[in-house]
Amino acid sequence: MELTGAQILVESLKKEGVDTIFGYPGGVVIPIFDVLFDEKDIKVILPRHEQGAAHMADGYARASGKVGVCLATSGPGATNTVTGIATANMDSIPMVIITGQVASSMIGNDAFQEVDMVGITRPITKHNFLVKDINELSKTVKEAFHIANTGRKGPVLIDIPVDISKGKTEFKYPEKVELRGYNPNYEGHPGQIKKAMKMLSNAKRPVIMAGGGIISSDAADDFRKFVDKCKVPVTTTLLGLGSIDPDNPLWLGMPGMHGTYQANYALTECDLILSVGARFDDRVTGKLDAFAPIAKVIHVDIDPTSISKSVGVDIPIVGDAKTIIPELTKNVKECKIDDWRSLCKKWEEEHPSKYIQSPDGDIKPQFVIEKISELTKGDCIVSTEVGQNQMWAAQYFRYKNPRSLLTSGGLGTMGYGYPAALGAQVAFPDKIVVDIAGDGSIQMNIQELATAALYNLPVKIIILNNGYLGMVRQWQELFFDRRYSSTCLLKDDECPPECKGVQGSECHKYIPDFVALAKAYGISGVRVTEVGQVESVLKEELFNGKPSVIEFVISREENVFPMVPAGKAINEIMGMA
């Protein structure tokens, strides 16, 4: 039987097991939405902005491990997804983005709502397709899902001209994918694995660095077994948080710019790094010349381009963490490194990351996050915006489970957290999902409050309101002589230009009133200004199964510490006792 292109698309998505699409309609995708209108097996979530759709698909994918799917119209609809696509690309998140395109005959004519989406997304997708023949459509969908969800995962875009959606042909779904140029390597080289584990057992001061690859390949259980056996200290990158139980005494915390003292010192003084699924990002390494100066490096990664890109590698192992870690475990023995482990412990005890919450002082953001962590016992999905809120969330929440932290690590996208949290909530309607936000970044996708209200997605937005774009303000305080250029969100025309900080009662009223804004969307909103209220409000709001906005008015000039200034070695740490 002949089906239209739009029907073929939807049937193909069903073959791929898609149960949810985050989609925003527009001219050239009406035929697709028309098919979805009658579709029982696919739930369509209508966001309020296409950027929201892309981040929702991302959050859905990160939380569930399934491919996230979003759909937008041509031109502005498509370009609005770009930030979401780039975010997913940097963090290797499997996503399929479907965009409508003007009719094939109009392409290149500067038609209404035409944009070269394949051109725009070429550097920010794992792969992309423009469908030029309806007979290629089902094969393209099959290939897109395969590419998105294998190897180093990532976003794949399919651009579909409207005449393809409206055209008709016989529907056949290919059984398997044949891509001559794409055969990601899963098995690690057995010789390299043996060599690597020998090197590990001979090391005096080894450190394991665990990254997002462990989470995305669902290898956390295998990884924990490996660590239990070899007993080597572990540091987890931002995207690797949750790969090991934070209660494990071998865990050193996060490394890098806002990493712990012990993680950064361990990396600097170690004689061996075993990196699994991490890519030696500049926020982790700091000044490259001074990074792990005497260490040999074993690098397990599915993407050969990650290996020796920034840090030179002695033993590369190309393959999938899920496949390789059990092989590592088979080939490893407990490392005899008591002195090294005690040194790491000593660093931790002597230089803990801490903050002081006085019982009647301003609310400290770290205190709020610790309370959420305690009250939920870590059984919760945390998404974050970007900036100070993100770093505090990384430092003070204890991520017991993989896929429990959704954060834009590589791209650092403000406005990511809320839609991503909604996407995760769609995937797990019964889980507690919180978005740790700042008052700046929450305003970048705040329109999605409507989506939460209408679909009753009980995400809790925790706004840590300091009236600043806090992370930039922190840099201005530390490196730009407190010249708070364009970072105060209370500033208006009447403010003195030379204002260098908190004015207290002289400051203007905060706009918007987040509590009133929540109410405008039909969502409950609470403002917390006293330390004494923090716990009771959280107890009430976190578990009530309803969407809410919880605003904490926090200490305005609180900084994220420890901190390694950009360009410095990671053991040149500021803000440590």
Place this chain on the structure above:
Amino acid sequence: MLSTISVLVENKFGVLAKVAGLFSSRGYNIKSLTVGETEDPNFSRMTIVTHGDEKIIEQVKKQLNKLIDTIKVSDLTHIDHVETELAFVRINLKGHSRSEILDLSHVFEGRAVDVGPRSLCVEIKGKPSKINAFIELVKPYGIIDVTRTGKIAIPREMNISD
């Protein structure tokens, strides 16, 4: 140093843009790039001449390999191969004789492909260094235009692996 990389790709819409885009977005240099269909119309072969240190060339090769439409990447720089390039060089005839230029061209096994009252166009083929030498040599006469193909290369039979 210069590296010559041969890339077998799917002969599909947008593949050239993906390869060229990779070089520009990652800041790699392209000295020349040629592309054409192979004996199988499903594939095209590109010969890319690029420069960078060893680490950069290693990344270039890995990144090329990572593209979904890339079938095979071969670095010909350090293996025995044959290579050639084609160029048209149009030279001004004002103030000197046609035969003088034709004599020079013959030394380089070039031939005149277009002759007019004011200029002479020479076709010249060979290693890029030979073409460079010819261009330097005729510069004093006044070059009006140069069109070069960029080099193509293929490994010698003894270096072909299956």
